[in-house]
Amino acid sequence: MKIILATSNKGKIKEIRESFEDCEVCAYGDIMESFEIKEDGKTFKENAIIKAKAIFDKLEDTKNCIVLSDDSGISVPIFNNAPGIYSARYAGINATAKDNLYKLIEDLKKEGIKKTTAFYTAAMAIATDRAIFTVHGWMHGEVIDEARGDNGFGYDPMFIPEGFDKTLGELDENVKKKLSHRSKAIRLTKKLIF
Secondary structure, three states, X not given: OEEEEOOOOHHHHHHHHHXXXXXXXXXXXXXXXXXXXXXXXXXXXXXHHHHHHHHHOOOOOOOOEEEEEEEEEEEEHHHOOEEHHHHHHOOOOOOOHHHHHHHHHHHHHHOOOOEEEEEEEEEEEEEOOOOEEEEEEEEEEEEEOOOOOOOOOOOHHHEEXXXXXXXXXXXXXXXXXXXXXXHHHHHHHHHHHO
């Protein structure tokens, strides 16, 4: 089975590809010209479905493949669950992952917050020739007002998972894989497609 990923995010591609090592996995940009997908959903689930459907609708051969999309981000309850679905553009439309990370750190510092509850959400949509299915994975913990560690990507250097005293940026990659919201969603995805 061929799995086409509805993303160009290198971190997501690497993580998902490693999880489906027995399948042919490629980013949609490897088989078709990249195009802009308007993510105008109000939830992670809605945006994941929008992306999966947009790519699936452009495929010529839909019998031998599935499209897998992920919409994920971090939510901080004290900030009304921001950045939430805007995690990838929290610091602006063309913001880098580091820009977003440091904006959230700056927002914590402005409020005098050293540490507060936060959670990651990963919604995955699986588009097949039969239907679109969705699954979710979550990871709970806290965000801190500084970046620590070089592992992971996005907000990982400021997120401490429940039961740990190190950030995802400091934790070993294998530990992170067991805990991650995306890993949890991938495990559920595997149950649906295999």
